[in-house]
Amino acid sequence: MPDITKKVRVRFAPSPTGGLHLGGVRTVLFNYLFARKHGGDFILRIEDTDQSRYVEGAEQYILDCLAWCGLNPDEGPQNGGPYAPYRQSERKDNYRKYAEQLVHDGYAYYAFDTPAELDEQRQKFPNFRYGHENRDDLRNSLNLSQEETQALLEQEVPYVIRIKVPVDDTVHFYDMIRGDVSFDTNLVDDKVLLKADGMPTYHLAVVVDDYLMKISHAFRGEEWLPSAPVHILLWEYLGWKADMPHWVHLPLILKPDGNGKLSKRDGDRLGFPVYAMNWKDPKSEEITRGFREMGYLPEAFVNMLALLGWNDGTEQEIFSMEELIEKFSIERVSKAGAKFDFEKAKWFNHEYIKKNQVSGIKNQVLEILKAKDIHVQDNEYFDKVLETVKERMTFLQDFWDQASFFFEQPAVYDLNAVKPKWSDAKTEYFKELIKTWEGRKEWEALNLETVFKTLAEEKDLKPGELMLPFRVMLVGGKFGPGVFDIAVLLGKEETIQRIGKAIIAFTEE
Numbered sequence: 001m002p003d004i005t006k007k008v009r010v011r012f013a014p015s016p017t018g019g020l021h022l023g024g025v026r027t028v029l030f031n032y033l034f035a036r037k038h039g040g041d042f043i044l045r046i047e048d049t050d051q052s053r054y055v056e057g058a059e060q061y062i063l064d065c066l067a068w069c070g071l072n073p074d075e076g077p078q079n080g081g082p083y084a085p086y087r088q089s090e091r092k093d094n095y096r097k098y099a100e101q102l103v104h105d106g107y108a109y110y111a112f113d114t115p116a117e118l119d120e121q122r123q124k125f126p127n128f129r130y131g132h133e134n135r136d137d138l139r140n141s142l143n144l145s146q147e148e149t150q151a152l153l154e155q156e157v158p159y160v161i162r163i164k165v166p167v168d169d170t171v172h173f174y175d176m177i178r179g180d181v182s183f184d185t186n187l188v189d190d191k192v193l194l195k196a197d198g199m200p201t202y203h204l205a206v207v208v209d210d211y212l213m214k215i216s217h218a219f220r221g222e223e224w225l226p227s228a229p230v231h232i233l234l235w236e237y238l239g240w241k242a243d244m245p246h247w248v249h250l251p252l253i254l255k256p257d258g259n260g261k262l263s264k265r266d267g268d269r270l271g272f273p274v275y276a277m278n279w280k281d282p283k284s285e286e287i288t289r290g291f292r293e294m295g296y297l298p299e300a301f302v303n304m305l306a307l308l309g310w311n312d313g314t315e316q317e318i319f320s321m322e323e324l325i326e327k328f329s330i331e332r333v334s335k336a337g338a339k340f341d342f343e344k345a346k347w348f349n350h351e352y353i354k355k356n357q358v359s360g361i362k363n364q365v366l367e368i369l370k371a372k373d374i375h376v377q378d379n380e381y382f383d384k385v386l387e388t389v390k391e392r393m394t395f396l397q398d399f400w401d402q403a404s405f406f407f408e409q410p411a412v413y414d415l416n417a418v419k420p421k422w423s424d425a426k427t428e429y430f431k432e433l434i435k436t437w438e439g440r441k442e443w444e445a446l447n448l449e450t451v452f453k454t455l456a457e458e459k460d461l462k463p464g465e466l467m468l469p470f471r472v473m474l475v476g477g478k479f480g481p482g483v484f485d486i487a488v489l490l491g492k493e494e495t496i497q498r499i500g501k502a503i504i505a506f507t508e509e
């Protein structure tokens with residue numbers, strides 16, 4: 001149970017280095033649901049202290065993804081908040097004093113080793129890790145005299161500040177998904193906290209900011225678990241242990257085939273997106289596909305992600321945002337990784353397209369058509385067509401494949417489906433059908449079907465054998481919604497014209 005004495009404040013803390021993986025969006029979602037459920041705050045904090053990894057446009061892209069998903073933060077670089085700024089690069093001056101305090105208290109030290117010296121160590125020891133095994137032999141304030149260290153600092157010799165991880169100890173912490181977790185400190189290296197350029201590393205910045213921003217629960221991917229002991233030690237060394245957030249390390253999203261974290265490469269290999277939206281690498285200009293551009297509805301995307309590693313204990317799979325907020329609980333997040341299943345992901349989108357009102361999707365469909373240079377009128381007819389075919393669409397892009405025949409006569413027919421069984425009797429039947437329908441005033445599916453079948457019986461033909469050719473006449477192929485519904489939508493004149501035109505095509509040698 002969350003600590004109810006503390007206001008729920010959660011954060012999504014991405015480093016803006018590229019496209020947003022669906023695992024990242026799921027972290028956003030779980031943060032958001034938890035905050036909403038407990039009347040808390042959801043914060044977006046941009047962790048951009050590693051300037052070598054700065055990627056232009058990546059922050060805006062993250063903001064756009066969150067907006068598309070409807071998971072907008074209460075506080076963040078865009079809308080500000082009481083703990084602004086929310087971009088770590090703009091908080092640079094906050095961190096040094098904590099690093100210095102750690103040095104002062106004996107929990108960290110200055111390390112003056114040059115990159116060349118460290119390279120030399122790596123050459124000598126392929127598994128080199130700066131830590132208790134070798135720190136006494138390296139150039140740092142643990143070995144240098146106070147005067148030597150002071151002199152180096154005054155000469156402005158570049159240095160980093162490293163945490164001094166204790167020897168032969170165990171770091172314990174409680175994770176709300178995993179329970180008790182412990183790490184042998186001998187396996188943890190002395191991570192850099194403050195870099196030579198004065199910027200903090202992720203490890204220092206994440207702890208300082210979670211503290212200063214009064215974060216109550218830290219949700220993040222399981223891949224951050226190995227960093228947790230460093231963070232726990234920092235919480236302790238900085239004297240903030242009582243304010244440490246509850247830890248929630250979320251299970252990985254796994255490849256559909258085999259083990260391991262789902263990567264962008266798996267998506268490319270297996271033909272599905274892994275990013276929320278299209279991401280264009282500003283350097284290579286390479287575009288990585290996203291769910292949004294594939295015609296995924298944001299509600300479906302969010303619902304699908306919620307079920308990757310969480311369920312409410314029943315068989316229910318379709319949840320509105322309100323239901324997710326009401327039902328979400330950390331206790332029901334599984335420890336095991338969740339295999340990503342693209343077929344299932346498609347199913348969610350299909351369900352959402354089906355259950356959406358036409359008004360909820362029509363603008364997006366019209367946009368897609370416009371982009372393909374297909375111009376259809378936005379009118380009542382278009383609405384009816386969309387209403388009829390949305391049941392058959394997995395993606396918004398499928399509209400034209402499913403519905404083009406409503407706007408233009410078939411250019412080709414699936415003759416293989418019709419010709420082998422075509423006969424003069426069928427030609428006669430359809431000619432007669434045209435005559436009968438021409439005289440009709442009302443044009444309604446049930447009546448059309450009755451006339452169609454009665455006439456077949458009169459001619460001693462099986463209605464079942466006439467339906468397929470009729471469909472091909474109207475559609476061009478063997479797909480689409482109910483054939484009489486199609487006829488009703490096309491209208492009398494158009495239907496009759498299509499029958500007439502097709503009879504010629506079917507009887508030609």
Ligand code: GLU
Nearest residue numbers: 013014015047206220224
């Ligand atoms: N900046 C880290 C990231 O890119 C945040 C990890 C955390 O939430 O502690 O995911």
